[in-house]
Amino acid sequence: MTRQKRSRHRLKRAVAPYLYLSPSLLIIGLLMLLPMVTVIGYSFQNSAVLRRDPSFAGLKHYQAIFNDPVFWASLWHTLYFTCMSVVFHMTIGMIFALMLNSDRINPTLRNILRVLYILPWLFTAVIIAVIWRLLLEPNGVVNSVLMQMGIIGSKVEWFSSPETALHAVTFANIWAGYPLFMVSLLAGLQGIPKDFYEAADIDGAKAYQKLIFITIPQLMPIIISISLLDFIWTMQVFPLIWITTGGGPIYSTEVLSTYTYKLAFSSYNLSQASASAVVILLISLGLTLFYIRYQKAR
Amino acid sequence: MAEVILEKICKTYGNNFRAIDQLNLSVEDGEFLILVGPSGCGKSTALRMIAGLEDITSGSLRIGGFDVVDMPPKDRDIAMVFQSYALYPHMTVFENIAFSMRLAGKPKAERKKRVDEIAKTLQLTSLLDSKPANLSGGQRQRVAMGRAMVREPAAFLMDEPLSNLDAKLRVQMRAEITSLQKQLGVTTIYVTHDQIEAMTMGDRVAVLKGGVLQQVDTPKRLYESPVNAFVAGFIGSPSMNLFEATLKGSELVFRDFAIRLQDAAFVRRPGLRSYAGRKIVFGIRPEDLYDSSLESGRKYQTIPAKVTSIEELGSEHIVHLNIDAVRVDSGDPDAVDDFGLASNAVARFEPASAVHSGSEIRLALDDSKSHFFDPETHLVI
Numbered sequence: 001m002t003r004q005k006r007s008r009h010r011l012k013r014a015v016a017p018y019l020y021l022s023p024s025l026l027i028i029g030l031l032m033l034l035p036m037v038t039v040i041g042y043s044f045q046n047s048a049v050l051r052r053d054p055s056f057a058g059l060k061h062y063q064a065i066f067n068d069p070v071f072w073a074s075l076w077h078t079l080y081f082t083c084m085s086v087v088f089h090m091t092i093g094m095i096f097a098l099m100l101n102s103d104r105i106n107p108t109l110r111n112i113l114r115v116l117y118i119l120p121w122l123f124t125a126v127i128i129a130v131i132w133r134l135l136l137e138p139n140g141v142v143n144s145v146l147m148q149m150g151i152i153g154s155k156v157e158w159f160s161s162p163e164t165a166l167h168a169v170t171f172a173n174i175w176a177g178y179p180l181f182m183v184s185l186l187a188g189l190q191g192i193p194k195d196f197y198e199a200a201d202i203d204g205a206k207a208y209q210k211l212i213f214i215t216i217p218q219l220m221p222i223i224i225s226i227s228l229l230d231f232i233w234t235m236q237v238f239p240l241i242w243i244t245t246g247g248g249p250i251y252s253t254e255v256l257s258t259y260t261y262k263l264a265f266s267s268y269n270l271s272q273a274s275a276s277a278v279v280i281l282l283i284s285l286g287l288t289l290f291y292i293r294y295q296k297a298r
Numbered sequence: 299m300a301e302v303i304l305e306k307i308c309k310t311y312g313n314n315f316r317a318i319d320q321l322n323l324s325v326e327d328g329e330f331l332i333l334v335g336p337s338g339c340g341k342s343t344a345l346r347m348i349a350g351l352e353d354i355t356s357g358s359l360r361i362g363g364f365d366v367v368d369m370p371p372k373d374r375d376i377a378m379v380f381q382s383y384a385l386y387p388h389m390t391v392f393e394n395i396a397f398s399m400r401l402a403g404k405p406k407a408e409r410k411k412r413v414d415e416i417a418k419t420l421q422l423t424s425l426l427d428s429k430p431a432n433l434s435g436g437q438r439q440r441v442a443m444g445r446a447m448v449r450e451p452a453a454f455l456m457d458e459p460l461s462n463l464d465a466k467l468r469v470q471m472r473a474e475i476t477s478l479q480k481q482l483g484v485t486t487i488y489v490t491h492d493q494i495e496a497m498t499m500g501d502r503v504a505v506l507k508g509g510v511l512q513q514v515d516t517p518k519r520l521y522e523s524p525v526n527a528f529v530a531g532f533i534g535s536p537s538m539n540l541f542e543a544t545l546k547g548s549e550l551v552f553r554d555f556a557i558r559l560q561d562a563a564f565v566r567r568p569g570l571r572s573y574a575g576r577k578i579v580f581g582i583r584p585e586d587l588y589d590s591s592l593e594s595g596r597k598y599q600t601i602p603a604k605v606t607s608i609e610e611l612g613s614e615h616i617v618h619l620n621i622d623a624v625r626v627d628s629g630d631p632d633a634v635d636d637f638g639l640a641s642n643a644v645a646r647f648e649p650a651s652a653v654h655s656g657s658e659i660r661l662a663l664d665d666s667k668s669h670f671f672d673p674e675t676h677l678v679i
Contacts, residue, residue, distance in 0.1 A: 202371045
């Protein structure tokens, strides 16, 4: 092989990986990076989008949203909504996964339960919102059942009362999201060797000891991965809240996504909306970095 | 320490499949008993029933004098070593060994003292802080042993504990387990499908086939006096050669040749006379066949054979042969591997043998080492 041929061959080998990556890089660049950078740019401009030659605003819009009590309320609601959702998604997902993995339940019943438990996952956010609005309306099934059982004395306006609205949307989101945990944990449970439990039986482990010493440590990689992903996704939930409460009443269910949306498309303050979006981006980014570090550590 | 007694133990699954049929076995205090048999013979099921991991359909099981049929595994005072070792990957070696003590709520100082003692015996002291993933196969095996030992049980149950190790390590661990068992003096029931493990490790060996106990005896007696063709074929490697023959007077007639039986053969087995004029299964071990051209083979009668292939192992030659006789299947699924398509007999020759593949030879046989079985029942005559 001549020297020229050799160097051409080397160049081809060096370039090949970038050629393979280029289509996906191009798509990510156009559809994700470009809008992201544009939004970051808007957050530093006065009258972004609305004016052709917007002036530089510095950190003015960030100051404005940090001085807005509704922003802080939204941030608190977002954290409450997200934390409660993730904790209950995991708890319910784990209980159902353990149930579906148990030999003590009849296999036919297990198959029926598996289908039933996974149902909430099949619905889109709009359908979930509609279902829960119907169920939780003052004359809905939930009020009627609770009143018959004597748990509540009068009809509760779950989505319309500032005291209950945030809990109600969180409840609806918990209901909609646990199947992801259930399916992932069930797959994990099925991968735990039976020998571990048999060895523990011989060693005298009780059911709760097997759960603490074997099942949970064995599922830990799945629990951490799915919890982090769920945290990132739940923080950004918009349609469920928008359709059920629209952030109200009196900002009681306002979360960062609805707050940002209202700034952009109700007040047409796209610069402040961009600043708020950047805050969401930074929180998500922090969690994502944590997730990537965890994945690398494994 | 205790004796383990199984009486008429049966195991039937939901689909009416009978995995164990009327198993009677008595393991003495401190004895090392091997349960051996081909895949699917029920040996692991039997062990799991003793452990309490499988229900017993009927029969009685006593460990240390107590009826344990309805007892959960933890109350049976046994410890088990699994084929996969079942070491918890998220725990260190120390935590794995101390697990049962932790469950029992033993104080930390007591746990440490006991684990240190065991680690010293098993040479695991330097590895106590390691996780199982960082250990070699042999070390993992020792940790599994340690976890069983920590409980000071009445009996050890071991389910093919060496099957995941490479051949060389297996030989080493065989010796280690045997000497450890002698040192501890704990009653041990050891399941394996490897008849070399069975022959070298146990005080006695129980051979199972299709859930039915075939023979329980010392390795030597099992080898020399198998009760049926299955045990004859299963014990010994390569397997015993079994052929169909007809007894005519004092001669065993095969297709194209005959073997003369000495009077001693009829004296040793008086039942042989009743087979006169009838078919019989003739068995001879590969080491009782000789190369007639060598000194060792000259004193024996010979039969014609064709060499099909040779495995030169250095200390001996495993010679695959074809002789003009109908081979009898012992019922051991693993034995089929010993014979190629073209061969129906195996001999173990001295390395001095100059036979080569394709040559027609005279095969010398020591007929005093012959075995005879009934052609229908395969029981020894």
